[in-house]
Amino acid sequence: MTQKILVLPGDGIGPEITAQASRILAACQARGLDIEIDEGLLGGAAYDVHGEPLPAETLEKAKAARGILLGAVGGPKWDKIEDLAKRPEKGLLGVRKQLGLFGNLRPAITYPQLASASSLKPELVAGLDIMIVRELTGGIYFGQPRGIEERDGERVGFNTYIYTESEIERIGRVAFEMAQKRGKKLCSVDKANVLEVTILWREVMERLAPEYPDVELSHMYVDNAAMQLVRAPKQFDVVVTGNMFGDILSDAAAMLTGSIGMLPSASLNESGQGMYEPCHGSAPDIAGQGIANPLATILSVAMMLRYSLDAPALAQRIEDAVGKVLDDGLRTADIASEGTRTVSTAEMGDAVLAAF
Amino acid sequence: MTQKILVLPGDGIGPEITAQASRILAACQARGLDIEIDEGLLGGAAYDVHGEPLPAETLEKAKAARGILLGAVGGPKWDKIEDLAKRPEKGLLGVRKQLGLFGNLRPAITYPQLASASSLKPELVAGLDIMIVRELTGGIYFGQPRGIEERDGERVGFNTYIYTESEIERIGRVAFEMAQKRGKKLCSVDKANVLEVTILWREVMERLAPEYPDVELSHMYVDNAAMQLVRAPKQFDVVVTGNMFGDILSDAAAMLTGSIGMLPSASLNESGQGMYEPCHGSAPDIAGQGIANPLATILSVAMMLRYSLDAPALAQRIEDAVGKVLDDGLRTADIASEGTRTVSTAEMGDAVLAAF
Numbered sequence: 001m002t003q004k005i006l007v008l009p010g011d012g013i014g015p016e017i018t019a020q021a022s023r024i025l026a027a028c029q030a031r032g033l034d035i036e037i038d039e040g041l042l043g044g045a046a047y048d049v050h051g052e053p054l055p056a057e058t059l060e061k062a063k064a065a066r067g068i069l070l071g072a073v074g075g076p077k078w079d080k081i082e083d084l085a086k087r088p089e090k091g092l093l094g095v096r097k098q099l100g101l102f103g104n105l106r107p108a109i110t111y112p113q114l115a116s117a118s119s120l121k122p123e124l125v126a127g128l129d130i131m132i133v134r135e136l137t138g139g140i141y142f143g144q145p146r147g148i149e150e151r152d153g154e155r156v157g158f159n160t161y162i163y164t165e166s167e168i169e170r171i172g173r174v175a176f177e178m179a180q181k182r183g184k185k186l187c188s189v190d191k192a193n194v195l196e197v198t199i200l201w202r203e204v205m206e207r208l209a210p211e212y213p214d215v216e217l218s219h220m221y222v223d224n225a226a227m228q229l230v231r232a233p234k235q236f237d238v239v240v241t242g243n244m245f246g247d248i249l250s251d252a253a254a255m256l257t258g259s260i261g262m263l264p265s266a267s268l269n270e271s272g273q274g275m276y277e278p279c280h281g282s283a284p285d286i287a288g289q290g291i292a293n294p295l296a297t298i299l300s301v302a303m304m305l306r307y308s309l310d311a312p313a314l315a316q317r318i319e320d321a322v323g324k325v326l327d328d329g330l331r332t333a334d335i336a337s338e339g340t341r342t343v344s345t346a347e348m349g350d351a352v353l354a355a356f
Numbered sequence: 357m358t359q360k361i362l363v364l365p366g367d368g369i370g371p372e373i374t375a376q377a378s379r380i381l382a383a384c385q386a387r388g389l390d391i392e393i394d395e396g397l398l399g400g401a402a403y404d405v406h407g408e409p410l411p412a413e414t415l416e417k418a419k420a421a422r423g424i425l426l427g428a429v430g431g432p433k434w435d436k437i438e439d440l441a442k443r444p445e446k447g448l449l450g451v452r453k454q455l456g457l458f459g460n461l462r463p464a465i466t467y468p469q470l471a472s473a474s475s476l477k478p479e480l481v482a483g484l485d486i487m488i489v490r491e492l493t494g495g496i497y498f499g500q501p502r503g504i505e506e507r508d509g510e511r512v513g514f515n516t517y518i519y520t521e522s523e524i525e526r527i528g529r530v531a532f533e534m535a536q537k538r539g540k541k542l543c544s545v546d547k548a549n550v551l552e553v554t555i556l557w558r559e560v561m562e563r564l565a566p567e568y569p570d571v572e573l574s575h576m577y578v579d580n581a582a583m584q585l586v587r588a589p590k591q592f593d594v595v596v597t598g599n600m601f602g603d604i605l606s607d608a609a610a611m612l613t614g615s616i617g618m619l620p621s622a623s624l625n626e627s628g629q630g631m632y633e634p635c636h637g638s639a640p641d642i643a644g645q646g647i648a649n650p651l652a653t654i655l656s657v658a659m660m661l662r663y664s665l666d667a668p669a670l671a672q673r674i675e676d677a678v679g680k681v682l683d684d685g686l687r688t689a690d691i692a693s694e695g696t697r698t699v700s701t702a703e704m705g706d707a708v709l710a711a712f
């Protein structure tokens with residue numbers, strides 16, 4: 001059966017990098033992958049046309065798609081929009097929520113060819129391979145009540161950090177299963193010494209543990225986790241945490257690999273439908289110059305093939321092609337170093353395609 | 357007028373490190389500082405004796421003290437206490453709240469003698485000097501409603517992230533004034549693209565900015581701040597943020613200096629009354645061995661002299677003494693490296709005292 005793929009270029013460098021990733025998708029098609037590719041507007045790009053970051057048409061296409069490839073959303077151009085509901089980011093959050101993409105997989109891997117690009121000492125990051133499992137449709141991102149209102153003569157801003165047992169259990173299972181397939185270590189990150197919601201989080205993780213006897217479960221407070229990531233990141237295998245902590249820790253982890261321009265991510269729901277996007281953002285400062293790194297987006301296609309399209313062999317070929325291109329010394333400006341050849345976004349796409 | 361000082365050794369390595377810092381306090385007294393030193397129980401140590409982490413007697417003494425020197429609280433021994441209100445951490449939070457210690461100053465400094473101890477490349481951290489200003493008596497740490505309860509047949513955990521305009525303004529002014537005394541750059545960290553409470557935060561910071569025309573105010577999302585700290589920490593001068601983000605970012609920043617065993621902190625209220633404590637925790641794994649690093653606690657005394665006791669000259673003498681001891685090559689185990697001499701907690705105290 002033909003599977004639908006939706007490409008959402010988004011804002012900033014989004015269109016440039018998804019253009020290269022789309023070429024890889026087309027090449028997969030040419031190799032027999034039975035997909036149908038469509039495009040849509042999300043974020044600031046959608047706001048500019050429709051006055052809202054997630055138009056009904058895009059949502060409809062997204063719901064019908066098995067896999068969604070997103071570039072990135074947001075930029076200073078839309079930061080001044082008064083109504084938070086109209087900002088580009090809300091388009092992204094809307095897709096996550098509407099499609100129930102609760103399971104966010106954020107690998108933090110150091111590519112051997114790029115270890116020296118890390119701000120950490122090479123021995124601390126060489127061979128680093130962490131998988132951060134972030135809950136993506138709950139927590140303080142979506143909790144009610146929320147808002148800004150007048151109380152006792154002054155304005156008050158408030159949000160609600162909330163999780164139900166079943167939400168925690170659902171993401172917990174994703175993380176335990178991921179740990180089973182990897183190094184069999186799971187670290188759950190919370191702030192159970194202060195926040196009740198994370199006491200429940202910890203309890204549920206403890207309750208699930210006996211069902212996964214081959215996985216060693218540990219707990220860490222979020223402040224300590226931030227420190228340990230900086231101090232000795234290789235101590236981690238799989239990390240599971242809520243939406244807000246996951247946002248912070250996964251970005252810190254991605255950055256310390258030195259390979260942030262290379263890192264894909266997946267956001268999955270229970271039926272394996274998923275949205276795939278690079279970990280880096282929309283980088284408005286370099287948008288339109290043709291110098292952005294398309295590799296994280298190309299590797300997001302590989303993740304899509306693996307997690308939503310059940311085509312692991314093609315996924316592996318893409319990953320191998322990217323490895324080969326790096327071995328050949330090709331680099332976009334963000335990952336360039338002495339002795340490598342700096343190429344444009346399109347040239348990088350050409351090279352991966354040639355190696356594919 | 358004689359000023360009261362309260363020493364709260366707390367748990368884990370707390371008693372060992374405060375013992376050394378108390379010797380420095382006594383030496384200040386001998387040099388004419390008009391103080392009266394008392395001791396009290398806080399955290400697990402208080403729970404073990406009184407069944408609660410913040411006994412009334414301790415709170416009373418704390419209220420009467422101009423400066424409080426805290427070791428650290430918490431440890432696995434008390435992690436299983438069912439009632440969150442009885443855990444050691446709640447004793448600490450209680451002192452902060454009851455005394456209104458809303459302004460938490462957390463310097464992240466790389467000591468030149470220790471630059472090589474950082475997990476970051478030396479050139480990224482050499483000369484690093486950030487001041488993180490964390491709001492300490494509001495935000496999600498204290499927000500109501502909070503709890504775990506049954507809803508629709510399952511348990512739900514929830515906390516409230518809440519700030520009033522006046523709470524934001526108060527900490528904002530501390531941060532702007534700090535920036536005026538330093539590098540004149542202030543970065544306010546929020547998640548204004550998702551959380552309403554931090555939209556208000558950003559607005560208030562913007563409103564204050566014209567009153568401090570010599571300070572350059574910028575804003576950064578918390579996920580990006582976590583990345584930028586890892587990537588290029590020297591871009592920051594003063595950082596201001598809420599309680600939860602401040603907890604995470606200040607620990608990450610402290611760790612990346614490589615000098616975490618050296619970093620003091622201050623928690624102040626509007627009248628300059630303050631609690632001073634090392635940034636590192638209670639380190640239960642090495643408690644009682646006499647090997648803990650007392651320098652962060654000794655430097656916390658220096659901060660107390662500066663911010664609560666108006667004795668900057670004595671503060672400087674302590675800081676110089678610590679510098680000299682490091683120059684002489686003395687190190688506790690946590691900061692030892694090739695070519696240095698490893699000493700015990702007490703020997704380190706001896707050495708600082710001798711250099712004072």
Ligand SMILES: CC(C)[C@H](C(=O)O)[C@@H](O)C(=O)O
Pocket residue numbers: 074089092093247549550579
């Ligand atoms: C753009 C923003 C809303 C989003 C988030 O905070 O989830 C981004 O930072 C991410 O991590 O995907």
Ligand SMILES: CC(C)[C@H](C(=O)O)[C@@H](O)C(=O)O
Pocket residue numbers: 193194223430445448449603
């Ligand atoms: C012990 C804990 C409650 C505390 C906090 O989270 O504030 C600690 O981590 C700190 O940063 O002082």
